[in-house]
Amino acid sequence: MSQYLLMNGLSNNDNGSQNSLSGSSNSTAILPSLSTSRSLSNGTTYSDDTLYAIHDGISNLNLSINKIDGELQQFRTEYETFNTTYEIHNQRKALLGVQDTHNEDLQMQERYMSVISKRNAMLHDLRSITLEYDSMQKSVINELRSWQRNQALAGNGATFRDNLDDIQRCIELLIEMIGKILDIVNTFQTKTLDTSNDLSELIAHVRNAQQLLILSSFIVEKQPPQVMKKKTKFVTGIRWLIGPQLGISANTPSVECIIMSAANTLPTSGDLENNTTLMDYDSQTRTFSGTFRTLQLWDIKRPERKGSETVTDEKFTLLFHTSVVVNDYKIKVWTLSLPVVVTVHGTQEPQAWATITWDNAFSSIMREPFQVPERVTWSQMAFALNIKFESITDEKLFPLKNANGEYNEYVTWTQFCKEKLPERSFTFWEWFFAIMKLTKEHCQSIWKAGLIMGFISKLKADELLRYSPVGTFLLRFSDSELGGITLAFKKAENWVLMLSPWTPRDLIIRGLADRIHDLPLLRVYPSNRSRDDAFGEFYTQRADNTIGADGYVSNTIKAYVPAIENAMDALGLQQEVQIPQQPGIPMDNVAQNEAGPVDIEMIINGANLNVSDIGWEIY
Structure with a gap:
C-alpha cells in the first residue's frame, strides 16, 4: 500500500x-465477547461459557477417575487374594507333585486370566481417561494463552476481560485430577503380573502432563511498562495459578527477575535493582503471587544491531524464574513478560511505542x-x-x-x-x-463531542465546504504539520480558506474552543449547529471586570484572522464576539495560509477606565 x-x-x-x-x-478482528455468568450446582460461578463447559467436562471426567479408582481398590483386594492363593498353590505343588495338582493348575490359570483381563480392561479405561485429560488440559492452557494474548492487546488499549480466577479454578481441578491419575498409574505399576505389560511410557506421559501444567500456570499477572526508561522505578507481579495444590505455596519460593534481549545473544542484558521477591499465598482470594514493587533498571546491555535498526527497534523481556520440588522431582519454572523497549530520552518515546504497538497488535499466541x-x-x-x-x-x-x-x-x-x-x-x-x-x-472533550471531523484531507475538506453555506467551518487534523489541527472556513461562494495549523504549543497559549470563539464563524459542519451552541460548553470563563487587589486589570489575547473578519463584514454577518479571559501571554504561529497572518490583540476588560491609565487602546 x-x-x-x-x-x-x-x-x-x-x-x-x-x-x-x-x-x-x-472489521475482521474481533475482541472476545462478554457473556453472562453461569453457576454450577456447587455454587461456583463462571463468567465465561467456554470455561463453564470445560469445568463441566472436568467434573464428568473426575467421575470416571473416581470410578476407576474404586475398581482399582477392588482389584487390589482380588489381586492380593490371588497372589496369596498362588503362593500356597506353588507350595502344595512342590510337596505333592505336578500330577496331583493338575486340576488346581487349571483353576489357577483361569483365575490368573480373569485377573489379567480385569487389569487390562482397567488399564484401557485409564489410557482413555488420560487422553480425555490431555484434551481438557489443552483446552485450559489454550484459555490461559488467550488470556495472555488479550493481555498484550490490552497493552494497546483494548478492553481486557480478566477471567484469570475462572482459569485458576480449572487449573486447580486439573492439578488434583492429574495427581489422582498418577497415583492410579503408580498403583498399577506395583501390581504388575506380566513383565511384558510395561507402564513406564504411561507414567512418563502423565508426569510430563503434570509438569507442563505446573510450568504453564506460572504467569506475569501485572506486566511491566512496555516503554521503560532507565533509572525509573516500576511495579510488576507474577502469579502461580496452582493455588494451594501440591504444597508449593507452603514453602514461599523466591522468584528472581532478570532482563534479557529478545535476540537471546546475552544471558542477561541489564542490571536490575530489587529484583527478587517471595511468593505468598492468600487463603481468602486463593491467589499465590509475588510483587516486585520497586524494580529499577540501572543499566542496559544492547546487542549488536543489524542494518538500519535503532535502539527503539530492540525488544527486551523480563524473565521470572524459580525452582520447586514436586513429587521428589526438582522443577525449574519461568515465564516471560511482554516485550519492552528501553529508552533514555523522551524523544525516543513515539518510535518505541511503534515497536510495542506493532508487537502487541500482530503477534501470535504460539x-x-x-x-x-x-x-x-x-x-x-x-x-x-x-x-x-x-x-x-x-x-x-x-x-x-x-x-x-x-x-x-x-x-x-x-x-x-x-x-x-x-x-x-x-x-x-x-x-x-x-x-x-x-x-x-x-481537545479530547471536543473530539468526543463529535465536533472535529478529524482524519480528512485538505482536498476533502474543500469539497465538503464548497457546497455549504458561507460561514460554515470544520476542524481537521493537519497532514502537513506534526500534531497540528486546522480550521477550514467557507469564505464565499467557491472559496474555502484553510488556516495554518494550530500546534500543541499554540493551544497551550489559548485553547481550541476559545480560538473558535474568537473568530466570527457561524456554523460547524456537518451538524449545522451554531458555533456557540456547539462549542459554548468548552469556552473558558470570562475574567472579572474589576481591578485586582494588586492594582492590575486582567487581560487576554484573541485569535484574529483578517480574511475571515473581512469576509463576514462584507456579508453583514459580523457577530458580536465576547472573549473569555486568560492570562496575557504572547502567542505566535497561530495561523497563516490563504487567510493571511493572524493578528493577536490584547483585549482589556475594564469598565469606565481611563485609556491613559492603561496605555493600551480599548475597543
Missing part, C-alpha cells in the same frame, strides 16, 4: 456523523519470542489503530476500508513507522502518534 493511501485510509464518512476511518464499518510479521492487511492495521486511538482519547475510530476500499491490501512495518511520508519530514506513525497526543492533551 502506498503511503498516500495509508494516510487517506484515515478518513471520515462524507456525512461526518462520526469520527471514522472511512468506508464500511466491518510465536517464537518475539517474532512478528513484516506486513499486515489494512483491516488488521485499521483495527489496531482504532484500539490505540480509543485508549488514548476515550472515543472510537472505526476500522474500515482504505481509500481504495481494499481490506486485504498490505501495510509493511517500514511503511508504518520507518519511511517518511511523501513530501513530509515524518513517518505515518509519528503523524498518528502526534494526533493522539494532541487530542488527549488539548
Whole structure:
C-alpha cells in the first residue's frame, strides 16, 4: 500500500456523523465477547461459557477417575487374594507333585486370566481417561494463552476481560485430577503380573502432563511498562495459578527477575535493582503471587544491531524464574513478560511505542519470542489503530476500508513507522502518534463531542465546504504539520480558506474552543449547529471586570484572522464576539495560509477606565 493511501485510509464518512476511518464499518478482528455468568450446582460461578463447559467436562471426567479408582481398590483386594492363593498353590505343588495338582493348575490359570483381563480392561479405561485429560488440559492452557494474548492487546488499549480466577479454578481441578491419575498409574505399576505389560511410557506421559501444567500456570499477572526508561522505578507481579495444590505455596519460593534481549545473544542484558521477591499465598482470594514493587533498571546491555535498526527497534523481556520440588522431582519454572523497549530520552518515546504497538497488535499466541510479521492487511492495521486511538482519547475510530476500499491490501512495518511520508519530514506513525497526543492533551472533550471531523484531507475538506453555506467551518487534523489541527472556513461562494495549523504549543497559549470563539464563524459542519451552541460548553470563563487587589486589570489575547473578519463584514454577518479571559501571554504561529497572518490583540476588560491609565487602546 502506498503511503498516500495509508494516510487517506484515515478518513471520515462524507456525512461526518462520526469520527471514522472511512468506508464500511466491518472489521475482521474481533475482541472476545462478554457473556453472562453461569453457576454450577456447587455454587461456583463462571463468567465465561467456554470455561463453564470445560469445568463441566472436568467434573464428568473426575467421575470416571473416581470410578476407576474404586475398581482399582477392588482389584487390589482380588489381586492380593490371588497372589496369596498362588503362593500356597506353588507350595502344595512342590510337596505333592505336578500330577496331583493338575486340576488346581487349571483353576489357577483361569483365575490368573480373569485377573489379567480385569487389569487390562482397567488399564484401557485409564489410557482413555488420560487422553480425555490431555484434551481438557489443552483446552485450559489454550484459555490461559488467550488470556495472555488479550493481555498484550490490552497493552494497546483494548478492553481486557480478566477471567484469570475462572482459569485458576480449572487449573486447580486439573492439578488434583492429574495427581489422582498418577497415583492410579503408580498403583498399577506395583501390581504388575506380566513383565511384558510395561507402564513406564504411561507414567512418563502423565508426569510430563503434570509438569507442563505446573510450568504453564506460572504467569506475569501485572506486566511491566512496555516503554521503560532507565533509572525509573516500576511495579510488576507474577502469579502461580496452582493455588494451594501440591504444597508449593507452603514453602514461599523466591522468584528472581532478570532482563534479557529478545535476540537471546546475552544471558542477561541489564542490571536490575530489587529484583527478587517471595511468593505468598492468600487463603481468602486463593491467589499465590509475588510483587516486585520497586524494580529499577540501572543499566542496559544492547546487542549488536543489524542494518538500519535503532535502539527503539530492540525488544527486551523480563524473565521470572524459580525452582520447586514436586513429587521428589526438582522443577525449574519461568515465564516471560511482554516485550519492552528501553529508552533514555523522551524523544525516543513515539518510535518505541511503534515497536510495542506493532508487537502487541500482530503477534501470535504460539510465536517464537518475539517474532512478528513484516506486513499486515489494512483491516488488521485499521483495527489496531482504532484500539490505540480509543485508549488514548476515550472515543472510537472505526476500522474500515482504505481509500481504495481494499481490506486485504498490505501495510509493511517500514511503511508504518520507518519511511517518511511523501513530501513530509515524518513517518505515518509519528503523524498518528502526534494526533493522539494532541487530542488527549488539548481537545479530547471536543473530539468526543463529535465536533472535529478529524482524519480528512485538505482536498476533502474543500469539497465538503464548497457546497455549504458561507460561514460554515470544520476542524481537521493537519497532514502537513506534526500534531497540528486546522480550521477550514467557507469564505464565499467557491472559496474555502484553510488556516495554518494550530500546534500543541499554540493551544497551550489559548485553547481550541476559545480560538473558535474568537473568530466570527457561524456554523460547524456537518451538524449545522451554531458555533456557540456547539462549542459554548468548552469556552473558558470570562475574567472579572474589576481591578485586582494588586492594582492590575486582567487581560487576554484573541485569535484574529483578517480574511475571515473581512469576509463576514462584507456579508453583514459580523457577530458580536465576547472573549473569555486568560492570562496575557504572547502567542505566535497561530495561523497563516490563504487567510493571511493572524493578528493577536490584547483585549482589556475594564469598565469606565481611563485609556491613559492603561496605555493600551480599548475597543
